[in-house]
Amino acid sequence: MSTVGKGLGKVEVRLRWDPSPFGEPPRHLDIIAATYSADAPYGRPVYVVHYDSRSPDGTINMSRHSQTGQGFGFVEVMTLEFDRLSSAFARVVVGVAIHQDGGPRTFRDISHGGVLIVDGYRELLADDFTRVAESTAMTLAEFVRDDSGSWQLHEMVRGFESDPVVFTAEMGRIR
Numbered sequence: 001m002s003t004v005g006k007g008l009g010k011v012e013v014r015l016r017w018d019p020s021p022f023g024e025p026p027r028h029l030d031i032i033a034a035t036y037s038a039d040a041p042y043g044r045p046v047y048v049v050h051y052d053s054r055s056p057d058g059t060i061n062m063s064r065h066s067q068t069g070q071g072f073g074f075v076e077v078m079t080l081e082f083d084r085l086s087s088a089f090a091r092v093v094v095g096v097a098i099h100q101d102g103g104p105r106t107f108r109d110i111s112h113g114g115v116l117i118v119d120g121y122r123e124l125l126a127d128d129f130t131r132v133a134e135s136t137a138m139t140l141a142e143f144v145r146d147d148s149g150s151w152q153l154h155e156m157v158r159g160f161e162s163d164p165v166v167f168t169a170e171m172g173r174i175r
Contacts, residue, residue: 007150008143009083011119012063013094014074018111025102027110030164031078032097033060034172038090038145046089048168049078059084060092074116082143082151090145093156093172096129097137097164107159108133115140117153124153135159137167 013031020027034045035055047055054061059081080092096115098105107113107129117125117140125141132138137160143151160167 007082007146007148007152008119008124009081011080011082011117011124011143011153013078013080013140014116014118015076015096015113016074016115017113027105028099028101029076029110029113030097030099031062031076031094031115032164032168032171033078033080033092033094034168035060035085035089036091036093036172038088041091041144042172042174045168045172050164050168051076057084057086059086080143085151087145087149091172092143093139094141094143095137095139095160095167095171097167100136100163104136106134106136107138117141125155127157131157132159134161136161137164137171139171 015029015031017027017029030051033049035047037046049055049060051062061079063077063079110129114128127140139156139158142154142156144154146152162170
């Protein structure tokens with residue numbers, strides 16, 4: 001959990017993975033963020049942000065996207081500007097999903113995969129998918145607004161066996 005008194009500001013979620021071996025279909029991973037209202041923080045997402053979308057107010061967007069991985073570090077980046085996010089939101093859940101075109105794949109099939117969450121130069125959370133190796137999607141973190149209005153991060157590494165569309169509906173549920 002983040003314990004900085006002022007809460008989180010502009011956070012980046014960075015994703016890396018190597019390309020598929022020669023002759024195999026591309027491996028395509030995506031960062032996904034789901035926002036939840038203050039009125040229903042565990043209800044349906046108000047909106048979901050992923051590779052071909054952004055939040056209506058521009059506070060959550062993809063600044064870098066890859067459909068194949070490059071093997072050159074973090075090739076996909078999502079920016080979340082919590083210091084600008086409307087007070088109508090109390091919770092944001094961030095995860096990663098593997099596209100299942102080209103055959104079923106789990107995180108075990110992803111070479112040199114990993115995800116990193118940073119606030120400025122401060123590392124908040126890092127994961128290499130080992131804990132969710134048999135899963136096709138995962139939640140990584142839950143960002144919640146505390147009583148003072150500051151945003152805090154809670155680690156939420158959980159694996160799912162669903163495709164990206166189904167995952168967006170189930171990623172914020174309590175298990």
